[in-house]
Amino acid sequence: MDHILASCGFLPEFAPVQIAGRWLCDGGFSLNAPFDPVLETAGSLRLYVIDLFARDGKVPDGLEAAAERKSDLTFGNQTFLRLRLALEARKLRAKLQNLDRDDALFLLSYRPGAEEAGPEKSFDLSATAMAQRWQAGLLDMQQAATMTCIPNGICSVRRP
Template sequence: MDGPVTALVFGGGLSLAAYHGGAYQAFANHRLPLHWVAGSSAGAITAALIAGNAAEHRVPRLLEFWGIAAEASVASPFAHFEGWVSALRAHVVGDMAHFYPRFPSPLLFHSLYDLAPMRRRLSGLIDFARLNGGETRLSVATTDLRSGDPVIFDTACDRIELDHLLASCGFLPEFAPVTIGTRTLGDGGLSLNAPFDPIMQECLAPLRLFVLDLYARDDRLPSSLEAALERKNDLLFGNQTYLRLKDKISIRHLQRQRDGTSRGDDEISLLSYRAGADEPGPEKSFNFSRAALSRRWRTGRLDMEAALYGALGGRDGLRIIRREAGTVTDERERR
């Protein structure tokens, strides 16, 4: 293969994953090759929509999945309040395109919501023959709910179907786990919220990797109870991604030293969705309003454009994209 292996990894975060769509749109506009995609939870859906469609259909399918007709509408002065209303509505009556509430029996609990609407929509948006055909490799992360171990399904050795995607979305207690074979599998974010691990372990060639996380570990200090609850969630998931990624980069560097191979070949960028004041704090992932989805799409597109600008120089280490602060942080010297 000429050039580096190019991979996109998508973290989970329910409706926040509209950010992924805009990021992929910017990536596609650069016409870079794409060899491998991976994801957990909502990120697994993004990855499957990419791997399961021809290149020219991927952005339209992502737009259709999120119900976005155009980018961000005029900002509303009541966006924060509207976000809370949208999130509370989703909790009570669901979102017609993705899930609806179920009324669990006290004797036999399944989950609070049923993903049947999303199952129906994905069956029409993803070509599973193409997805499993190997054009773009796909890895989907789930978690074994008995052992707690991550379980990765990969089109290089497994056939991935809708059940694998829904298992990756089984975030308890909201969404039900799925039994595949002898294992009961839940949300990939419970173990690997951004599953770059198989890519970094297996790929010995130079790697161009973009990790798209939906929770930013570095952000503002909380100044209210709402902000504190949001910050807690961001740290729980954002730190998991960042610390694992730093460790994997260090391991790759040590392996190259051991093998006597040159360093400086990997290009690794971490993009994180940084929610603004418009989002309803800790309930932002349940905000399915069209305005919020459109804003996230636009933010993802701009963040990926910032990541791609000057990022193709073959430099080892980790670049952290903080577009809103006007900075791109290079952490190569701080392993």
């Protein structure tokens, strides 16, 4: 039960839980998008990484918008930087093994509609919010399907 509670420790809103002398909280802080095992596979790949936090966005116009933007930047930048470093490591491994890979990596960032919750969107798991996210995901994937990706690079998918 303690481990389940610790997975809900989403700082600063929800406190971490101490287990066996260690303070534990939501693992998303260090591994929000677990793509590492996929990048370790052999052969060329076409990978879609879907991030719930957009790195690009509007300048906040208030306290609530600033809190939402902070969350987006914290998690979105983490995913992008980890993906970039993991891709560089994959390229180096391929070069050392004299492998020719033609990878296509697409980074899709979810952008909530105006009707969705602001900084608390991470906690809004209502049927309405889920339906909106599924629809946005469908539109993002349709956009990604029409794109030509930079070989062995990261293509950011941004719907108009």
